[in-house]
Amino acid sequence: MSIRHHLSDPLLIAYAAGTLPEAFSLLVATHVSMCDTCRAALAAFETVGGAVLQDSAVPLAEDALAAAMARLGAPEKREAIAKSDAGAKSDAGAKSDAGAKSDAGAKSDAGAKSDAGAKSDAGAKSDAGAKRLPKPGDLPAPLLDYIGGDLTAVKWRSLGMGVRQAILPTSKGASARLLYIPAGQAVPDHGHRGTELTLVLQGAFRDATDRFGPGDVEIADEDLQHIPVADAGEPCICLAATDAPLRFSALIPRLLQPLFRI
Numbered sequence: 675m676s677i678r679h680h681l682s683d684p685l686l687i688a689y690a691a692g693t694l695p696e697a698f699s700l701l702v703a704t705h706v707s708m709c710d711t712c713r714a715a716l717a718a719f720e721t722v723g724g725a726v727l728q729d730s731a732v733p734l735a736e737d738a739l740a741a742a743m744a745r746l747g748a749p750e751k752r753e754a755i756a757k758s759d760a761g762a763k764s765d766a767g768a769k770s771d772a773g774a775k776s777d778a779g780a781k782s783d784a785g786a787k788s789d790a791g792a793k794s795d796a797g798a799k800s801d802a803g804a805k806r807l808p809k810p811g812d813l814p815a816p817l818l819d820y821i822g823g824d825l826t827a828v829k830w831r832s833l834g835m836g837v838r839q840a841i842l843p844t845s846k847g848a849s850a851r852l853l854y855i856p857a858g859q860a861v862p863d864h865g866h867r868g869t870e871l872t873l874v875l876q877g878a879f880r881d882a883t884d885r886f887g888p889g890d891v892e893i894a895d896e897d898l899q900h901i902p903v904a905d906a907g908e909p910c911i912c913l914a915a916t917d918a919p920l921r922f923s924a925l926i927p928r929l930l931q932p933l934f935r936i
């Protein structure tokens with residue numbers, strides 16, 4: 675996998691420090707599991723962070739770094755991690771602070787209840803596209819752990835023109851969603867308030883800034899008004915994390931915004 679667009683150092687440092695909102699942690703953990711470059715950079719930041727902690731006389735468990743790295747999900751360790759992490763929700767979940775954790779816990783409880791009825795409906799709807807979705811083994815381990823199954827396990831909603839999204843339950847402060855963009859299709863023009871990270875899981879998209887393929891991360895701030903268009907040939911599937919609601923330029927998508935929670 676030749677990744678050209680990486681996470682920024684501030685993002686990796688914040689992730690190492692455990693200060694990112696859960697949605698961003700999930701995206702960072704997922705990219706890091708796909709990217710040797712960022713995994714190495716993160717290891718360096720974790721080491722520095724550990725040294726800083728030791729300097730300030732806060733004891734750090736001897737195996738803390740090893741444990742942190744193990745949770746990052748090196749590709750060759752996926753199976754082992756999948757087994758050992760059975761209880762832990764995900765790396766992203768493990769990294770969020772205690773407050774966020776209990777919030778996330780409460781959410782997933784609520785989600786479990788309300789999803790029970792909705793699941794069969796969502797499952798039926800997504801069956802048509804299921805053939806073209808990545809197989810569970812093709813999904814990065816942190817994301818697979820987080821959604822607790824493959825891409826048919828999440829609740830897809832149509833955004834029109836074949837574009838679909840699935841909101842993932844995360845703690846407050848940022849939101850995470852999966853985006854499915856049919857081959858050759860554009861996502862409605864939108865700007866941002868705050869920051870939006872988009873990680874390509876499958877396929878590719880292009881916008882005014884560049885082309886983004888598997889593993890690439892686009893870091894968009896509120897100045898970027900962009901129209902991502904999926905490459906022809908195969909659908910593009912992305913994981914996106916946003917720290918504020920998107921602003922769609924067109925009126926109708928804006929009216930739909932509260933409905934879709936994006």
Ligand SMILES: [Zn+2]
Pocket residue numbers: 677679680681705709710711712713
């Ligand atoms: Zn990277």
